[in-house]
Amino acid sequence: MRKICVLLLTLAMLCTCALAETVNARDEAVLNIFTWEGYIDYETVIKPFEEETGIKVNYATFASNEEMYEKLAAAKGGDYDIILASDYMLNRVREDGLMQKFDPEIVDNYGNLNPDFTHQFFDPDNEYVVPYVSGIPLIVYDPSVVGIEIKSFNDLWDASLTDSLGLIDDARVTIGMVLLSMGQSMNTTDDAILAEAAEKLDALKPNIHVLEYENLHNYLVSGDVAVAYTFTPFVALALDANPDLQVVWPEEGLGFGIDGCFIPSAAPHAKNANRFLEFLLRPEIAAICAEWQYYCSPNAAAQDCLEDWYKENPVFNGIYDRIGDAEYVMNLSTEDEQKFQDIWTKFKLSL
Amino acid sequence: MAHNGDALRRREKRRSILFTLPMALFAALLVALPLIYVLGTSLVESGQDFSLGATFTLENYRRILRADYLLVFLNSLQLAFFTTVISLLIGYPFAYCMARAGRKWRFILMMLVIIPFWTSALVRIYGWKILLQGNGLINTVLKRLGLIETSIKFLGSYGSVLLAMVYCMISFMILPCHSAVDKMDFTLVEAARDLGAPPWRAFLTVTLPLTTPGILAGCVLVFVPCVGIFYLSDIMGGGLMLIGNLIRDQLLKVRDWNFGSALSMVLVLLTAGIYAVYRKCGGKDLGVF
Numbered sequence: 001m002r003k004i005c006v007l008l009l010t011l012a013m014l015c016t017c018a019l020a021e022t023v024n025a026r027d028e029a030v031l032n033i034f035t036w037e038g039y040i041d042y043e044t045v046i047k048p049f050e051e052e053t054g055i056k057v058n059y060a061t062f063a064s065n066e067e068m069y070e071k072l073a074a075a076k077g078g079d080y081d082i083i084l085a086s087d088y089m090l091n092r093v094r095e096d097g098l099m100q101k102f103d104p105e106i107v108d109n110y111g112n113l114n115p116d117f118t119h120q121f122f123d124p125d126n127e128y129v130v131p132y133v134s135g136i137p138l139i140v141y142d143p144s145v146v147g148i149e150i151k152s153f154n155d156l157w158d159a160s161l162t163d164s165l166g167l168i169d170d171a172r173v174t175i176g177m178v179l180l181s182m183g184q185s186m187n188t189t190d191d192a193i194l195a196e197a198a199e200k201l202d203a204l205k206p207n208i209h210v211l212e213y214e215n216l217h218n219y220l221v222s223g224d225v226a227v228a229y230t231f232t233p234f235v236a237l238a239l240d241a242n243p244d245l246q247v248v249w250p251e252e253g254l255g256f257g258i259d260g261c262f263i264p265s266a267a268p269h270a271k272n273a274n275r276f277l278e279f280l281l282r283p284e285i286a287a288i289c290a291e292w293q294y295y296c297s298p299n300a301a302a303q304d305c306l307e308d309w310y311k312e313n314p315v316f317n318g319i320y321d322r323i324g325d326a327e328y329v330m331n332l333s334t335e336d337e338q339k340f341q342d343i344w345t346k347f348k349l350s351l
Numbered sequence: 352m353a354h355n356g357d358a359l360r361r362r363e364k365r366r367s368i369l370f371t372l373p374m375a376l377f378a379a380l381l382v383a384l385p386l387i388y389v390l391g392t393s394l395v396e397s398g399q400d401f402s403l404g405a406t407f408t409l410e411n412y413r414r415i416l417r418a419d420y421l422l423v424f425l426n427s428l429q430l431a432f433f434t435t436v437i438s439l440l441i442g443y444p445f446a447y448c449m450a451r452a453g454r455k456w457r458f459i460l461m462m463l464v465i466i467p468f469w470t471s472a473l474v475r476i477y478g479w480k481i482l483l484q485g486n487g488l489i490n491t492v493l494k495r496l497g498l499i500e501t502s503i504k505f506l507g508s509y510g511s512v513l514l515a516m517v518y519c520m521i522s523f524m525i526l527p528c529h530s531a532v533d534k535m536d537f538t539l540v541e542a543a544r545d546l547g548a549p550p551w552r553a554f555l556t557v558t559l560p561l562t563t564p565g566i567l568a569g570c571v572l573v574f575v576p577c578v579g580i581f582y583l584s585d586i587m588g589g590g591l592m593l594i595g596n597l598i599r600d601q602l603l604k605v606r607d608w609n610f611g612s613a614l615s616m617v618l619v620l621l622t623a624g625i626y627a628v629y630r631k632c633g634g635k636d637l638g639v640f
Contacts, residue, residue, distance in 0.1 A: 066603050163504070169590060171604065210507035211590030219588065223485030224506050334398065337605040344600075346419050348592035349426070 029055045031272040034068060035084035037061040039259075041292045049279050055272050065089035072098055077265030081273040084261045088331040090122035090129050093262065100265045101127045106274035109281045109301075116323045117298030120258060121330075129260040130277045133295035135232035136319055136326060137173060137255045139248035140217075140239070145226045152251040153181035156227065157200075161207045166225035169211040171344035172329050172337075173255065175201060177229060180253040186327050189336040198343045205351060220245065233294035236315045247314050249322055256319075256326030258298065290316070386619070393612035411613035420597065424617075427594040430584070431577035434516040435524075438573050441517070442524030443566065447558075449525070450532035464522050472519050476586050479518065483511060512589035516577060523576075524569035531565020532558075564635055571629045575622045594618055 033040065040046060046057045062068040065085050069092065072083065077098040085093070093099050104110065110118075113131060123129040141150050147160045156165060167174050176186030178197045188194065209225050210216070216230040217238035228238070239245055261280065263273040279285055287305035290297035296319045297306070310316055319326070332340075391401035393412070399405045415421075449460040467475060482488050483505040490502040505511050535558065543553040581595025594614065601611035 064603055066606065166588075169585065171600070208590075209504060210588035212585065212588045218480070218484070219506065222487065223502055224504055334605055334607050338607065341600050341605050342419070345423065345592055345597065348590055348596075349419055349422050351590055 028269060029053075029272070030058065030269055031055050031082065031276055032058045032060065032080045032269070033082045033084070033276075034060045034062065034071075034080040035082075036063075039084055039293070040289070044288045044292065045280075045285060048285075049276060052279075053272075053275060055275070069093065072264060075264075075266075078268060080264050081267040081269045082261055082276055083264060084132055084259060087120065087122050087258045087260070087328055090260055090262060092331060093264075094122060094128055098265050099128045099262050100267065100270065102130065102263055102277055103271075103274045106271070107277045107281065109278060112281050112283060112286070112299050112301035114298055114300040114320075116320070117258060121328065122258075122260070129262045130281060131258050131260045131298040132280065133290055133293045134256070134258045134298050134319065135295045136257075136322075137168065137177075137229060137231050138235045138315065139227065139229050139250060140220060140235045141227040141246050141248065142220065142223075142242070142244070143246050144244065145223075150227065150246070150248050152248075153177055154252070156181075156207065156229070157204055158207075161227060163207065163209045164226035165204070165207045166210045166212065166216045166219045166228040166230070167208060168216070168230060169213045171340040174229075175340055175343055176255055176329055178204070180250070180255070180327075183252060186255060187330045187332065189332060189339065191339070194339055194343065198347070201343070201347055202350070205347075208351065211348070211351075217241070232296065232315060236294045236313060239313065239315060247318075249318050254322060254326040256323075256328055259295075389612045389615055389619075392609055393616050395609060397607055397609045399609070411610050412617075414610060415613060415617060420614075423592050423597050424594055424621075426592060427578050427581075430512070430516065430591070430593065431574050433513055434520060434577045435570050435574045437513065437517045438521045438524040439566065439570060442521050442569065443528050446525045446528035446565075447532050450529050464525050468522065473582075473586075476515050476519070476583060479511075479515060480506060480587065483514075507588040507590065509589065509591075511587045512584045512591060515583040515587050516580070519580075519583060520573045520577060523572040527565045527568040527572065528562065529565075531562040531568075535561045564633075567629060567632070567634050571626065571634065575625055578622060578625075579618060 033046075040059070042059075046059070049055070050057055060080070062071065065088075068083060068085055069089060072080065072093065073096070077100075083093075090099075107130070110126065110130070117131045117134060118126050120129075120131070139150060139153070139156070143149075146164075148155060148158055150156070167177075172186070175194075175197055178201045179186050179188060179193070182193070182197060182200065184193055184197070210219055212219075214231075215234060216225075216228045217234040219225040220228045220238045221241040228234075230238075235247060239247065261277060263270055263277075267273055280289065281299065283299065283301040284305045286297055286299035286302035287307075287310075290299070290302065291307060291310050296316050297303070303311075388401060394407055394409070395401055395405035396408050396410065445460070449457055449464075452460060484490070485502040485504065485506075489505070490499070493499045493503070539561070540553050540557050543557050544550070548556065579595055581591075581593040581599070584591040584593060585596070598611050598614045598618070601607050601614060605611075
């Protein structure tokens, strides 16, 4: 009997604690960030924010946009205060009502952003998302071993490049590249065009040496491949290791992506989240983030704070002239995604 | 007296239930429940959650019966098979020498097998990548020796994937083989030799049959995880399409959880089937080797 009493008392105490917590949550000096590992630097961004505001930042990580969505949906838009994710997923979260508008009174420096990067499909009225960084997959090659001058995607099919290409192991990105080379949209779902793309992809087979999602720059630097089509940070890393490498902004068009921050619909500390968004938009902080991430900065005001090595890198500043040619990889319906995946499965099986 | 014994037995029984309960709960919560959820998800129509209102269908399983998906399964089985054979060819002699070596050597060899486990497999595989890359140590040494003129492109080849697989899995072959050789009564080999059998004959007719259980256990321990592994092929740039790649792409890229679950269930059944055949053939419990 005494044991039961103790148990009941403990339970009662726990309940009171839990209740007290929900009451106090709104005023707590806490901010829960949810994003990929290593996406926001502690020393140069989070720590100064904590020191300035007295808000304690918790940093939780996910491995993929999809994992983030599952957790956010399960928490019914709660648990987290700031989430940093990719464009197509931002759109899905907004459409599913799991975002809340940021407070323009607190986030009064939204105007720092380059207008080319605002009014995007995931936030047409600039109410929900603060773009953080932006990236474009590019071709990068070693002119000392490649006999031709590469200017376009179509040059990758050149017979002189046998067994020397490194491509991204992803159906949408790489089939998308083939579609761009054909003058088509990366998001086409037309069966005839996709069949043609599958054929054209097949013709690229003899030139492919390696398929890997990340870190393709290592193969380029070590001489295992002569040409790579890879994401912005890896292109920049390749260039760091070997400045003689050539970066190509393909003539036919560009893939494009933005990662942005938003406040979930039931964020427990929305006010702190707004303060953090204001902090991220400051020119000096935005510059630090872009340099840390090795991505392009969507923040126009940050240009003055960027270091020379960053500004002189053709990978980071080329986007401002070509943004009109850039296209997002959009989310498609399950059946349409399956079409891309089936082409990719068949292609990889025949490699 | 009889009454007393009954009470004791009953108390004993109650106590044993108390001790097995946490284990059973653990298994039910962390193994059975998730599996039931995956099974349920695989049996309802695409796009639906596994819940009361869902529509039952076998469509997700029927969809697997397509030439390219079956080829993906075959690809994984083939890679697992090659990995197992190579692991056996290298692991068995190693285990044999280890079991027959003196105390000091046995300790050193055992450490060689165990110490790599103290580091993450991921880190060790990246180490291999650095050794194998175009300007890596192996290519540099081969060039200095004048054996090759241009670098060999090891990375991205099927061979490099096999190397990574064997490297990661071989201890699971060595340990059961070692334990089998170690437990064997070597006076039997001596008897065979005394009766005039040459060493190879004594090995084939005495040592090999007596250590078969260890070999079989090692083969199952290597083969079964190999069927599901895909990250090694991805890291080595192999670009292979394995079951794991297919399941991941269906879950995360196409977001067809139902089809992905059906694929996962087939993989579970496949590995369970391999284990069942192994037990049927007289294989011992893999809990102990």
